[in-house]
Amino acid sequence: METEIKNYELSGGVQKTSMALIAVGIVAMIASFVINPTVGWVDFLVNTIYFVLVALSGIFFLAVTGVMQASWITPYKRIPEAMTKFLPIGFVFMLATYFGLHTIYEWTHTEVVLNDPILKEKTPYLNETFYMIRMVVIFAIWILLGKKLLSLSKDQDANPEKDLQHSIMKTSAIGLILFGLTISFAAFDWIMSVEPHWFSTIFGVYIFAGMFVTGISFTTLSVIKLREWGYMQGIISDDHLHDLGKWMFGISVFWAYIWISQYLLIWYANIPEETEYYVMRHHHWNGIFFFNLAINFLAPFVLLMSRGAKRNAGRLKLVACILMVGHFIDLYLMVAPKVFEHHNASVVGFGIIQFLSWLGFFGLFILVVAKSLSKMNLIPKGDPNLDEGLHLHQ
Amino acid sequence: MxxxxxxxxxxxxxxxxxxxxxxxxxxxxxxxxxxxxxxxxxxxxxxxxRSILPYVTLVAGAMGLLIAIALQVYTNAIDWPIIVGGKPFNSIPAFVPISFELTVLFGAHTTVAAFLALNKLYPGKQPHIxxxxxxxxxxxxxxxxxxxxxxxxxxxxxxxxxxxxxxxxxxxx
Structure with missing residues (x-):
């Protein structure tokens, strides 16, 4: 069987499709900037954070399975590895949002901060210089971590006689601690500080839950697509799909759990500076607010409940697409309401233009992942846990 | 025999x-x-x-959910309405944790019982070797x-x- 494994080759179809998506996305981005620069910056920031988080989920999957010596992921471990390759591009995009800081973040306006005692107290943390330093540090950690994990995995393929499991475990363990800290800071800085008066200590976990769902959805989609294109034949069985289906189902429920945890405490305590977040969303964004719960919790819960559904490639693809779009809406709902209120923009809601800009970023993400995947062995043949991962049984 | x-x-x-x-x-x-x-x-x-166990769990869980909602609506809004924290009598967010817990409780206990029944297991059973x-x-x-x-x-x-x-x-x- 060893000799039959075909490595992934970047096909013209994938290239053309992603190029077309990127073109659509560029047009949508330009359109939204022309309609209203505020809308443009919101779309750009939300898309960038969304795909940075999908790429980051790759690091999380590699690190957590590396620590646990897990075998379930080994047959398709290359997909999370390829996903991490988007991080440097995401970093460039994130740096570009520097020019939109004034549009999005209220705390960057000196005159507002000076007249606001609460924001004045927060300036040692919430100021542009420290914000940018934190951003660079966070990305440096993620990119270096990704590079280290990938080089270890590559080394394992090239030198199967070397025992690298111990260094993988060590890197992963340190990486997980760094990951937990950095994702919280990223969530607080990039998303929560859109509403600088408001705070929620569970916010980092909430962002993590969304990241997990989108990451596992993208992985599932990639595995199924690769199988459809004739790769990984005889390697990915229905049992592997069942695993991925269980992940999507379980983590969607986890996301809903974290969602209600945040909502319930704020609703119960009823402290004005906390409730303002939900009051604003119930007021103008009520439809999308509940749609968010329906698409990200009810849909996967109902569609993936039965065993047959989790083993059905078509159903998994459908749910993965629903969840990927759903969590974009979720992220949009965290950023947009406050920014639009702040600018007295008449735009309320989530429209076709946001979806098209998301498609553009999605095209770029696919292109990066496919290009990286074509430069690797599709199967990590040096991974000592691969054999166990291939012989997966229920 | x-x-x-x-x-x-x-x-x-x-x-x-x-x-x-x-x-x-x-x-x-x-x-x-x-x-x-x-x-x-x-x-x-x-x-x-395949075992019918998952369907037993589903039905029991749904029962638990309905019982939890009925219990909370009856006690909080019908039998003894009392204002807690200035919230309405029927407050869906407040019902979520209990509804979830009773769903899990009914689902889990019924699953264990159904598992033993389906496998004809009971305390003191002497298996034939x-x-x-x-x-x-x-x-x-x-x-x-x-x-x-x-x-x-x-x-x-x-x-x-x-x-x-x-x-x-x-x-x-």
Whole structure:
């Protein structure tokens, strides 16, 4: 069987499709900037954070399975590895949002901060210089971590006689601690500080839950697509799909759990500076607010409940697409309401233009992942846990 | 009531798996197979239908959910309406944790009970042991004597490496 494994080759179809998506996305981005620069910056920031988080989920999957010596992921471990390759591009995009800081973040306006005692107290943390330093540090950690994990995995393929499991475990363990800290800071800085008066200590976990769902959805989609294109034949069985289906189902429920945890405490305590977040969303964004719960919790819960559904490639693809779009809406709902209120923009809601800009970023993400995947062995043949991962049984 | 069995003893899980597949191909009804550990693929080879246990859990969980909602609506809004924290009597967010907990509670307990019932397990049950080593390292394939041709069975199992074939009558349901 060893000799039959075909490595992934970047096909013209994938290239053309992603190029077309990127073109659509560029047009949508330009359109939204022309309609209203505020809308443009919101779309750009939300898309960038969304795909940075999908790429980051790759690091999380590699690190957590590396620590646990897990075998379930080994047959398709290359997909999370390829996903991490988007991080440097995401970093460039994130740096570009520097020019939109004034549009999005209220705390960057000196005159507002000076007249606001609460924001004045927060300036040692919430100021542009420290914000940018934190951003660079966070990305440096993620990119270096990704590079280290990938080089270890590559080394394992090239030198199967070397025992690298111990260094993988060590890197992963340190990486997980760094990951937990950095994702919280990223969530607080990039998303929560859109509403600088408001705070929620569970916010980092909430962002993590969304990241997990989108990451596992993208992985599932990639595995199924690769199988459809004739790769990984005889390697990915229905049992592997069942695993991925269980992940999507379980983590969607986890996301809903974290969602209600945040909502319930704020609703119960009823402290004005906390409730303002939900009051604003119930007021103008009520439809999308509940749609968010329906698409990200009810849909996967109902569609993936039965065993047959989790083993059905078509159903998994459908749910993965629903969840990927759903969590974009979720992220949009965290950023947009406050920014639009702040600018007295008449735009309320989530429209076709946001979806098209998301498609553009999605095209770029696919292109990066496919290009990286074509430069690797599709199967990590040096991974000592691969054999166990291939012989997966229920 | 005692029944007559033909028992084939194997010492390798792969042999018993292969023999099972062959017996199914030849339409020989297998009574049961006793193994010291779970053998991957044996369920499929024996053609055992999937358990109804997940549906029991689903129904019990849904029952728990309905009971939880009914309980909270009745106590909070109908029987003894009381204002808590300035919230309405029927507050859906406040009902979420209890609804979730009762769903899990009913689902989990009913699943355990249904599992024991489906497997005919109860405290103090005396399982029938055909072979003292079936919990250690041997695999026993049991056929009901009335439903198979003894000659054919012994030929088939020996072909797949059965170390012993014997007959025994026992009271197994």
């Amino acid at each position: 005692k029944k007559d069995f033909i028992l084939a003893t194997f010492e390798d899980d792969r042999h018993v798996l292969a023999a099972t597949k062959k017996a199914r191909d030849k339409n020989m009804p297998i009574f049961d197979i006793y193994t010291p550990f779970p053998v991957h693929g044996l369920d499929e080879a024996m053609g055992i239908k 055909f072979h003292p080593e079936q919990t250690c390292h041997t695999f026993i394939m049991a056929f009901e004597k009335n439903s198979v041709n003894a000659e054919e069975v012994s030929q088939l199992v020996k072909e797949f490496g059965a170390v012993e074939v014997k007959e025994e009558s026992a009271d197994v349901k």
